[in-house]
Amino acid sequence: xxxxxxxxxxxxxxxxxxxxxxxxxxxxxxxxxxxxxxxxxxxxxxxxxxxxxxxxxxxxxxxxxxxxxxxxxxxxxxxxxxxxxxxxxxxxxxxxxxxxxxxxxxxxxxxxxxxxxxxxxxxxxxxxxxxxxxxxxxxxxxxxxxxxxxxxxxxxxxxxxxxxxxxxxxxxxxxxxxxxxxxxxxxxxxxxxxxxxxxxxxxxxxxxxxxxxxxxxxxxxxxxxxxxxxxxxxxxxxxxxxxxxxxxxxxxxxxxxxxxxxxxxxxxxxxxxxxxxxxxxxxxxxxxxxxxxxxxxxxxxxxxxxxxxxxxxxxxxxxxxxxxxxxxxxxxxxxxxxxxxxxxxxxxxxxxxxxxxxxxxxxxxxxxxxxxxxxxxxxxxxxxxxxxxxxxxxxxxxxxxxxxxxxxxxxxxxxxxxxxxxxxxxxxxxxxxxxxxxxxxxxxxxxxxxxxxxxxxxxxxxxxxxxxxxxxxxxxxxxxxxxxxxxxxxxxxxxxxxxxxxxxxxxxxxxxxxxxxxxxxxxxxxxxxxxxxxxxxxxxxxxxxxxxxxxxxxxxx
RNA sequence: UGACCCAUGGUGUAAUGGUAGCACUACAGUUUUUGGUACUGUCAGUCAAGGUUCGAAUCCUUGUGGGUCAACCA
Numbered sequence: 001x002x003x004x005x006x007x008x009x010x011x012x013x014x015x016x017x018x019x020x021x022x023x024x025x026x027x028x029x030x031x032x033x034x035x036x037x038x039x040x041x042x043x044x045x046x047x048x049x050x051x052x053x054x055x056x057x058x059x060x061x062x063x064x065x066x067x068x069x070x071x072x073x074x075x076x077x078x079x080x081x082x083x084x085x086x087x088x089x090x091x092x093x094x095x096x097x098x099x100x101x102x103x104x105x106x107x108x109x110x111x112x113x114x115x116x117x118x119x120x121x122x123x124x125x126x127x128x129x130x131x132x133x134x135x136x137x138x139x140x141x142x143x144x145x146x147x148x149x150x151x152x153x154x155x156x157x158x159x160x161x162x163x164x165x166x167x168x169x170x171x172x173x174x175x176x177x178x179x180x181x182x183x184x185x186x187x188x189x190x191x192x193x194x195x196x197x198x199x200x201x202x203x204x205x206x207x208x209x210x211x212x213x214x215x216x217x218x219x220x221x222x223x224x225x226x227x228x229x230x231x232x233x234x235x236x237x238x239x240x241x242x243x244x245x246x247x248x249x250x251x252x253x254x255x256x257x258x259x260x261x262x263x264x265x266x267x268x269x270x271x272x273x274x275x276x277x278x279x280x281x282x283x284x285x286x287x288x289x290x291x292x293x294x295x296x297x298x299x300x301x302x303x304x305x306x307x308x309x310x311x312x313x314x315x316x317x318x319x320x321x322x323x324x325x326x327x328x329x330x331x332x333x334x335x336x337x338x339x340x341x342x343x344x345x346x347x348x349x350x351x352x353x354x355x356x357x358x359x360x361x362x363x364x365x366x367x368x369x370x371x372x373x374x375x376x377x378x379x380x381x382x383x384x385x386x387x388x389x390x391x392x393x394x395x396x397x398x399x400x401x402x403x404x405x406x407x408x409x410x411x412x413x414x415x416x417x418x419x420x421x422x423x424x425x426x427x428x429x430x431x432x433x434x435x436x437x438x439x440x441x442x443x444x445x446x447x448x449x450x451x452x453x454x455x456x457x458x459x460x461x462x463x464x465x466x467x468x469x470x471x472x473x474x475x476x477x478x479x480x481x482x483x484x485x486x487x488x489x490x491x492x493x494x495x496x497x498x499x500x501x502x503x504x505x506x507x508x509x510x511x512x513x514x515x516x517x518x519x520x521x522x523x524x525x526x527x528x529x530x531x532x533x534x535x536x537x538x539x540x541x542x543x544x545x546x547x548x549x550x551x552x553x554x555x556x557x
Numbered sequence: 558u559g560a561c562c563c564a565u566g567g568u569g570u571a572a573u574g575g576u577a578g579c580a581c582u583a584c585a586g587u588u589u590u591u592g593g594u595a596c597u598g599u600c601a602g603u604c605a606a607g608g609u610u611c612g613a614a615u616c617c618u619u620g621u622g623g624g625u626c627a628a629c630c631a
Contacts, residue, residue, distance in 0.1 A: 008571095009571055039631080072630065137627070139558085139560070139627065141627095174629055184559050184560040187626070196629080197629080213630085215631095218631085234625070235626080237562060238561060239626090240561090262624095273631095315570085315581080316570080317570045319569090321623095321624090322563075322623075323570090336594095339593080344591080406592090415590095416590065416591070447590065458589095460591075526593070527591090549591075549592090554592085555592095
């Protein structure tokens with residue numbers, strides 16, 4: 001038993017696979033697939049599915065396909081295809097073989113549909129969507145059969161062929177599977193297999209004007225690709241009998257099995273492509289990659305690392321019960337990774353002028369700081385120090401309590417990597433705003449000199465003459481409510497956090513940051529992790545706050 | 558008034574008939590030239606009732622609570 005201590009326990013899907021392997025099912029192959037519909041950008045919920053499917057492929061020495069489930073030309077676009085490909089790669093995964101598209105199988109799907117018609121298992125229905133819907137019944141009440149249900153085979157064949165040829169308008173006819181209108185499972189009540197859509201498809205153009213529905217296309221696509229384990233989310237559980245029914249009609253060899261797991265939910269955010277689209281189209285955010293979005297591209301722009309996201313999907317586990325993960329777990333894993341890899345730099349977001357009155361005017365010296373104390377191989381760099389510096393406004397307080405460790409008149413602090421200073425006086429403007437601090441430094445206390453005494457706090461700073469300017473964007477959660485989409489009476493957009501973005505345009509950075517490029521990541525000492533935004537340029541540096549450092553002082557207040 | 562699924566600390570997830578564990582959160586402390594990191598500790602859990610068993614979170618029954626399903630979406 002205790003030999004297993006180092007081994008991670010298996011989730012229920014891995015247990016199923018282990019059993020299948022043991023029984024030699026499907027020739028003991030493992031072949032999964034990630035099947036997004038290209039109708040939006042991927043979000044972190046998809047990351048869970050990506051890591052699961054590709055992870056299983058890797059773990060069992062099997063394969064994983066990337067398949068675009070593109071059966072609805074009215075919603076799908078190449079822009080989405082491209083973003084999905086980029087996101088999967090960025091997360092660190094590589095699919096086997098070529099990228100697959102359900103649209104590649106349109107002809108085969110059509111042929112199988114003809115076969116079903118010939119076997120009397122599918123029929124063309126002339127009724128409107130409303131009529132069909134009315135006949136479907138309710139979960140409690142069985143449906144009634146369509147008047148067209150038993151039309152002759154030849155007529156069905158002819159009509160279906162003419163549907164394909166474009167002789168009918170959208171909605172005029174559908175092809176339905178003949179299953180069971182009285183089934184207690186609504187999915188089995190003669191589901192629609194094909195609908196007429198005179199729309200141009202992003203890949204097949206105008207070749208087709210009838211398109212297969214998800215239920216008819218998905219399992220067959222899995223079968224064509226020799227998928228062994230077709231993993232999807234819980235809402236498809238009721239579809240499984242239908243998934244199997246279609247396979248029963250056509251499959252002769254190995255066949256895939258559908259396994260459902262609980263989708264990811266995270267508090268203080270929304271996780272549906274429809275709602276995210278709404279945020280984008282309503283300009284509530286700047287786009288799919290707005291750093292506040294839970295999209296992969298948004299997280300990337302915000303400064304998340306693929307490692308932290310993969311780690312996250314690993315920690316949350318795979319199970320069947322509904323779950324809401326706390327955002328703090330994601331942030332914990334993010335900080336954990338960023339703490340190891342980022343260079344520490346000094347940046348002052350809300351500058352307050354500080355003059356060291358006993359430091360000679362016009363003189364500078366260099367002080368040395370390690371780039372990352374967490375990394376013993378880390379190099380160090382030199383920073384200019386002088387008479388005039390900036391510190392953070394929040395690091396000075398006029399009437400400071402004993403719990404406040406930072407600067408106040410008469411108190412001492414250390415300037416990180418430099419000297420201990422003492423605040424003697426301050427200057428205020430006509431409004432009482434403090435505009436400048438007057439301090440003296442103790443030349444004996446230079447960092448590394450070995451001469452030191454205990455001070456309560458160490459502050460970050462930049463040299464006022466030799467710093468560079470930048471814009472810094474501070475992000476907070478996009479929603480103020482833990483479950484913005486969970487209120488029946490209130491639209492989720494009502495909960496958008498008005499303070500989710502704060503732009504600081506007068507930030508002062510240490511000069512080494514001048515060359516930073518988009519997506520470069522840093523720890524701004526004592527403040528948090530920041531990355532260069534894609535809006536950044538040599539002329540105007542722009543940083544995003546990825547996540548703040550944990551702040552036990554802020555909590556105490 | 559149907560079918561299917563689910564139920565373990567605040568959150569997530571283990572334990573697969575044999576000592577209820579891990580992580581996050583919260584709180585307290587140690588270390589610290591980041592009020593960070595690291596480390597230590599504390600609080601806190603098997604939905605309920607019956608049954609089977611030497612022994613039940615685990616198996617059975619019933620109940621309770623929650624989720625999904627009535628797109629020509631996926």
